[in-house]
Amino acid sequence: MSNSWWEIQVFCDAALEETAIWRFDNFGCRGASSQNQGSSCVVSGYLPQQQVQLLDLSAFALLLKQDALCMKLPAPIVQWRIIDEEDWSSSWKTYWKPQEIGDRFLINPAWLPIPNSDRIVMQLEPGVAFGTGDHATTQLCLEALEMRLGTDPGEVTIADVGCGSGILSVGALLMGAKKAYAVDTDPLAVKATKENIELNHIDPSRLIVDQGSVAELIQLIDQPVDGLVCNILAEVIIELIPQWTPLIKPTSWGILSGILLEQAKPVADTLEANGWIVAALWKRGDWCCLNIRRS
16 A cells, blocks of 8 residues: 655745745655746645644644745645655646756756757756756856856866755756766755766766765865855855855855845845855845855
């Protein structure tokens, strides 16, 4: 008999999407996905039925409603149902289609045929990690990488902090970066990144991935990197910024997202206090991407 899973769906304002994903992660969900619908979105998470009780689900819904209240957003609608094991891992795939991002990328779900395109086609299997290219923050980061790497990336090396599915690292390498080092605290993200290395026929020696955070990343690199990408929550970025010094050169640059517009100032203040300058701020909806360099 197959195991049963909770499918939890959060219908919310798009500005609450990243917080909902973070809540799902903390709640112990084995996978999450989101689908944008104009200014709103549906965020879905999955976890084994025996892992939580109805009271836990009610408490989870209350936390999200409190989050929305603090952010002055409409209260989300949270609902849940039990589904069979064979349904949970593929139910969200129905909604994910090939997507053009920026001027050069085409993100293609791994279970679909590779399309004919003049763009750089990135095959992606997110597994149960986050990062499909659908979210504004990921799109902003990929577009910023296009700008940074241009037509001649040379010998650029990249550090990817909180790599998720590895979409940014893989994208940088497909654009011609020499090497990338990626870390994530979630072992499922590390697994997904390794799968996407193989899917895109990338030499594994060009993308070194491991479980952990900045401390582990420092151990992975053999010399400071040229660029740093980080697409996670603003609160976490603020905590990590002081730890980045051993990773970078005086000429290094960075691309940071997962930041709401209202959170940009505290992030920028922390960057400035640690020897960085915000060279540009790009925004999409309520989200922004900071392009930074050493001062």
